[in-house]
Amino acid sequence: MTSENKLKILNDPIYGFITIPTTLLYDLIQHRYFQRLRRIKQMGLSSLVYPGAEHTRFHHALGCMHMMQKAVQVLRFKNVAISKDEEEALYIAILLHDIGHGPFSHAMEHSIVENIHHEEISLLFMEALNTEFNGKLSLAIEIFKGNYPRKFLIQLISSQLDMDRMDYLKRDSFYSGVAEGNINSERLIQMINVHNDVLVVEEKGVYSVEKFLVARRLMYWQCYLHKTSVGAELLLSKILKRAKQLTLNGVDLQASNALTFFLQNSVSKANFTNQILENFALLDDADVYTALKNWQFHNDKVLSFLSSAIVNRKLFNVQLIPENEVAGKLQQYKKWCKETFLINENEIDYFVFGDKLKNQAYDLKADPIIIYKKNNEIVDVLEASDQYNLKALAEPVYKYFICYPKGLAKVN
Structure with a gap:
């Protein structure tokens, strides 16, 4: 043989x-x-x-x-x-x-x-x-x-x-x-x-x-750090947070056994056991994509709206703005979003949110390239x-942005 x-x-x-x-x-x-x-x-x-x-x-x-x-x-x-x-x-x-x-x-x-x-x-x-x-x-x-x-x-x-x-x-x-x-x-x-x-x-x-x-x-x-990619990733993060919140509140969500485990349990570095590792080893892109396809029809407005945005590529607008305008713009767009989509105060952070991008090609604090x-x-x-101009690559560059749904009516 x-x-x-x-x-x-x-x-x-x-x-x-x-x-x-x-x-x-x-x-x-x-x-x-x-x-x-x-x-x-x-x-x-x-x-x-x-x-x-x-x-x-x-x-x-x-x-x-x-x-x-x-x-x-x-x-x-x-x-x-x-x-x-x-x-x-x-x-x-x-x-x-x-x-x-x-x-x-x-x-x-x-x-x-x-x-x-x-x-x-x-x-x-x-x-x-x-x-x-x-x-x-x-x-x-x-x-x-x-x-x-x-x-x-x-x-x-x-x-x-x-x-x-x-x-x-x-x-x-x-x-x-x-x-x-x-x-x-x-x-x-x-x-x-x-x-x-x-x-x-x-x-x-x-x-x-x-x-x-x-x-x-x-x-x-x-x-x-393409703004659309980053916006989509943040959107997915919001979806998973919402799904976990609903699951912990007793709402039954259709998902694979591997994904359901992580929705039902609080997992951190402190409690990452071998059994959790085995569950993690069963988790891949298919679990998330299949869940999104199901969740877009769920009766929870937040979960269905956001899931549909990923599945059907109806992504949020991502607007680059100066750092000093972020707080004001967020409040403004949250107000418009609540009036347009009839969203309550507890849910608005799922629909309007901001973050920053950092780009630093060479880190002076790390081991140098010799x-x-x-x-x-x-x-x-x-x-x-x-x-x-190579020295400029060692300086971190920040860009600030906000995300919000397309079709937002700007109500005065």
């Missing part, structure tokens, strides 16, 4: 062929926890703006693993010692770094799950898998947690120039069609090196880093660059 061949080759539209280098990685990819990522979109509700943005977190995770393989190959060629155990641990950590994302992750994190970030859930999944795989993920977990003594290995997983960003910028740009976000990840990886245990970029790669930072800024404004010069000097990329 022949054993199963686990050293597979996958075809990716971005990079071509991606290899699965070890049987452990194959088994992790085949695991139901990881396969769930096939059913979760990478860019959430962005497909309401960019119809091509239908790719999944499964795609992204495999792409990150491929980028990590290239990085290990380049560093070894430059005589950076990486053991076989460290190599496999890097692949595991980057493969599983997003496994804790729920459906429409950011909307989930601010509605039916409280005070727990997807990275913390990723770690819980990794620890559960480590138990199942008899401790074979222990080194990967140490690197993922930032506890491993070799700093550059941690930086490959999580930094301002990590393999996660290398893939998602290129992949999201490709699928959304926003060409401004495309980066030369292949050249960036060819230019990385290690100096004093810190990940650096060789001097001749400085222009690729400049392009990377500019592309990141543009992708945030055009995709991740340029390694030919004279062995190391400098921050902002100092190495002759682009004066």
